[in-house]
Amino acid sequence: MTLEETLSKLEALGSExxxxxxxxxxxxxxxxxxxLGDIRAVANKIKADHKxxxxxxxxxxxxxxxxxxxxxxxxxxxxxxxxxxVRSERYVxxxxxxxxxxxxxxxxxxxxxxxxxxxxxSMCRRLAWSLTSGCVARNPGVLDLPALLDTIxxxxxxxxxxxxxxxxxxxxxxxIHFPEHRERALAIGEKLGIYRDYPVSKGCTSPFAPTWINxxxxxxxx
Numbered sequence: 001m002t003l004e005e006t007l008s009k010l011e012a013l014g015s016e017x018x019x020x021x022x023x024x025x026x027x028x029x030x031x032x033x034x035x036l037g038d039i040r041a042v043a044n045k046i047k048a049d050h051k052x053x054x055x056x057x058x059x060x061x062x063x064x065x066x067x068x069x070x071x072x073x074x075x076x077x078x079x080x081x082x083x084x085x086v087r088s089e090r091y092v093x094x095x096x097x098x099x100x101x102x103x104x105x106x107x108x109x110x111x112x113x114x115x116x117x118x119x120x121x122s123m124c125r126r127l128a129w130s131l132t133s134g135c136v137a138r139n140p141g142v143l144d145l146p147a148l149l150d151t152i153x154x155x156x157x158x159x160x161x162x163x164x165x166x167x168x169x170x171x172x173x174x175x176i177h178f179p180e181h182r183e184r185a186l187a188i189g190e191k192l193g194i195y196r197d198y199p200v201s202k203g204c205t206s207p208f209a210p211t212w213i214n215x216x217x218x219x220x221x222x
Contacts (some may be wrong), residue, residue: 001041001049001052002052006056006067007064010032010039010042011032013034014031015033016033016034017162018035019032020033020104021033022091025093026090027062027091029064030060031061031063032061032063034063039063039066040070046071047219050073050076051069052071053068053073054072054144055209062091062094065094065197066093069100069101070097070101072101072102072105074102074105077102077106077109080113083112086123086127087121087122087124095123095126098127103130103131106208108166109131111126114128116131117129119131122163123162125159126162126163126165126166127166129166129169129170130161132166132170132219133173135189136174136177137173137177145152145174145181148170149184149185152167152170155166156200157193157194164194165207168194168195168207171185172185172189172213172216175189175212175217176217182217185209186209187211189213194208196207
């Protein structure tokens with residue numbers, strides 16, 4: 001598919017209802033309003049096309065960028081290219097897909113994680129903490145967990161809301177996966193109180209770290 005053909009296909013899948021939903025959740029006006037499943041279906045037909053992915057990303061369109069994350073080859077991106085992509089986007093749904101499909105699979109993600117933790121850009125820091133949370137669960141050997149807990153305790157209260165979300169995930173993962181650090185993780189969560197009153201749908205687990213930790217641990221011990 002050419003860029004023009006792909007954009008036409010995406011536009012045809014849009015609806016006013018989804019545009020209103022996206023806007024309510026923070027998307028800008030450059031969007032078609034497409035269900036996420038329909039974007040995945042388009043990606044399944046295209047398979048992999050890195051050149052097209054870059055062109056789609058450059059449009060700035062929400063759905064074009066979501067599709068780009070699905071057909072892009074992370075190995076073909078330079079660190080500067082990837083950081084430029086991160087700095088050019090602010091819609092959280094795009095970031096979730098960018099992390100899951102590109103950033104997490106980037107060959108030198110650990111270097112980016114360490115760099116982005118100190119970034120002046122909040123979305124770079126958000127992704128750095130997403131990577132950190134992933135390391136806690138899958139590769140904790142690269143981390144100093146007591147120092148990480150110190151950082152979360154002292155920096156999380158003043159962080160931007162978008163960064164707090166992934167810092168909180170790292171905190172919860174430490175408490176879930178490391179019994180020796182669980183008491184402190186719980187204490188930090190109680191002290192900070194972030195997401196204590198977060199509205200949660202029936203059957204879902206609260207993002208409040210102490211509740212989250214205790215719920216998952218209780219499931220593991222049943």
